[in-house]
Amino acid sequence: MHLKHLSLQNFRNYKRTSFNFSENTTLVVGPNTAGKSNLIEAIFFMARGGSFRIDKDEQLVKFGEEVARIKGKLGDKDLEVLIAKEGVGGRITPFKKYLVNGVNKRKVDFVGNFFAVLFAPNDLEIIVGSPGERRGFINNILIQTDRDYRLAMTFYEKGLRMRNALLHRAQETGARSEKEFAYWDNLLIVQGQKITKKREEFIDYLRISRKEILNFEIFYDKSIISKDRLLQYKDAEVGAGVTLVGPHRDDLIIRIYPNKINANESESVDIRYFGSRGQQRLAVLQLKILELAYVEKTTGERPVLLLDDIFSELDEKHISLVLDQTLQRLGYGGQAIITTTHREFVGKELLKDLNVIELKK
Ligand SMILES: Nc1ncnc2c1ncn2[C@@H]1O[C@H](COP(=O)(O)OP(=O)(O)OP(=O)(O)O)[C@@H](O)[C@H]1O
Ligand SMILES: [Mg+2]
Structure with missing residues (x-):
């Protein structure tokens, strides 16, 4: 599977631009604001069914326009996404359309046709940022690879919105209407437990996989949802006005061994608080390598590797580590699309094998 044309x-x-990509590595070179991250965002959108940067997809529509369109040509499939602002076609809310070979699909059936692994400087947030960043890391993968997970997430998120609206009302009126809660409690428990189980399996994979770049321990800090737990938090939830247990409160803990020389004897520490910036960067790279392997293992397809401007943030040693690990050591026979502001960031040796696209300001 590779992206031939976008x-x-x-x-x-x-406004209206198209790109041809090599089935190996394409280097996209352009100054700041040329549109490098936007291009990567559009490609990733086809894999994830949404943006990796924002929640409101209608913000992707060019200023002053109504409808955005992404069209991708794979070997044997045409993918298309249409993102419309509110008011288009007389509709009062923004909407999206997903098409495969010209046929309308539900989002859950559109996703799963194309796989991508994205690596951008902002991924450091997976290590140092809020729990939401780590849940986003897990979601970006499982949403692509597992249809049941996509479905469970869709139902769960909708159920959570409804239940939080009920709790908000209970907070204002001081009374819960138990009948209304019963339905949503049950939905959240059923879907939430599916999500927990799938996250557990994925984190187990990360835990037991060999980590050659940086060894770490990884734990699933899960927020279990069950009848008992909901009962236990009942009063607190009315006070808070939101649902306090469930996978929307999950987190990951990553611990490293600070004393590298004597790894067996040293106690592990939380990388978030005790890792150096360099170690945190290596941990992200290690996670991304595992992500590539996981997607390939579970889907049987080699995902497209998207590297957005990682060179400006890394030193030379890290750049060659990234390129070695992703493109060379993995024998990345797959497709990679890499953006950069300066082509000199990429070694001469590698540059001669690359297909280069220049973006103008
Ligand atoms: N909805 C939109 N409509 C029109 N332009 C937009 C919209 N959203 C963002 N832009 C503009 O697109 C331009 C390119 O952004 P992008 O993030 O792709 O740049 P970049 O090439 O990655 O730059 P950098 O090297 O600084 O990361 C920016 O000037 C940004 O303001
Ligand atoms: Mg950018």
Whole structure:
């Protein structure tokens, strides 16, 4: 599977532009604001069914326009996404359409046709940021690879919104209407437990896999949802006005061994608080390598590797580590699309094998 051709219409800064990609590695070179991250965002959108940067997808529509379009040509499939602002076609809310070979699909059936692993400087947030960043890391993977997970997440998120609205009302009126809660409690428990189980399996994979770049321990800090737990938090939830247990409160803990020389004897410490910036960066790279392997193992397809501008943040040693690990050691026979502001960041040796696209300001 590889992305041969992409065309963008009214997507972010792109009015109407198309790109051809090599089935190996393409280097996209352009100055700041040329549209590098936007291009990567559009490609990732086809894998994830949404943006990795924002929640409101209608923000992707070019300023002053109504409808954005992403069209991707794979070997045997045409994918298309249409993102419309509110008011388009007389509709009062923004909407999206997903098409495979010209046929309308539900989002859960559109996702799963194309796989991508994204690596951007902001991924450091997986290590140092809030729990939401770590849940986002897990979701970006499982949503692509597992249809049941996608479905469970869709139902769970909707159920959570409804239940939180009920709790908000209970907070204002001081009374819970038990009948209304019963339905949503049950939905959240059933879907939430599916999500927990799938996250557990994925984190187990990360835990037992060999980690050659940086060894770490990884734990699933899960927020279990069950009848008992909901009962236990009943009063607190009315006070808070939101649901206090469930996978929307999950986290990951990553611990490293500070004393590298004597790894067996040293106690592990939380990388978030005690890791150096360099160790935190290596941990992200290690997670991304495991992510590539996981997607390939579970889907049987080699995902497209997207590296957005990682060179400006890394020193030379890290750049060659990334390139070695992803493109060379993994024998990345797959497709990679890499953006950079300066082509000199990429070694001469590698540059001669690359297909280069220049973006103008
Ligand atoms: N909805 C939109 N409509 C039009 N332009 C937009 C929209 N959203 C973002 N832009 C603009 O697109 C331009 C390119 O952004 P992008 O993030 O792709 O740049 P970049 O090439 O990655 O730059 P950098 O090297 O600084 O990361 C920016 O000037 C941004 O303001
Ligand atoms: Mg950028």
